[in-house]
Amino acid sequence: MKSQLQGDFYSRPTADVAKALVGMRLVRTISKNGVARQLSGIIVETEAYGGIDDLASHARMGPTNRNLVMFGKPGRAYVYFTYGAHHCVNVTAKAPGREAGAVLLRALEPLDGIDLMISNRSQDNLRALASGPGKLTQALGIGATLNGADVTDSRSELRIEYGKVPDKVIATPRIGITRATEIKWRFIDAASNFVSQPSRIKIR
């Protein structure tokens, strides 16, 4: 009996959900040639992105073709492509009545299917497998086809199960943004060795 997080988990203020997702388990199922493989990891780093009022969010311009999922139901995957090379995966989350919101999944502690992650990444250092938003999606084989996937559905190819609540979760400013840099909406498991190690922090 797996404990899927239900839809109401995501129907809360986006930053609350971002914090609560640290310690939970992201599960990716890949079927090829009729054989199902499972890749999973514990979420150790997240960031919250809000609606119109969050100048760092993709949703700040209102609904567009790219960010449309952020304006829809909570508990769905929002996958986008950036820097001409990387996918990033979010889970939509917002309090009832808010127009948009999503939580960027930035890093995992690898758990299941580590052999496949190593293959996907061409990299065998456990700490470098999924310690960053672009690395995470590459390790789990997450692409645009998963945009809009329901992560609360146990039959989904991408879903989130209950893990455990970490002893301590720290809030810091978000990484890689140039606006609203004072808001501490990045959440990390203080005890984890698998958080991202950004090569450079943007300032403006």
Place this chain on the structure above:
DNA sequence: CGCTCGATATTCT
């Protein structure tokens, strides 16, 4: 170690 820089598609101004 640290810092600089190029890649490369999509979105924004």
Place this chain on the structure above:
DNA sequence: GAATATCGAGCGA
């Protein structure tokens, strides 16, 4: 045209 919720190679110390 410029910017981007990134990554990793290349360089100097």
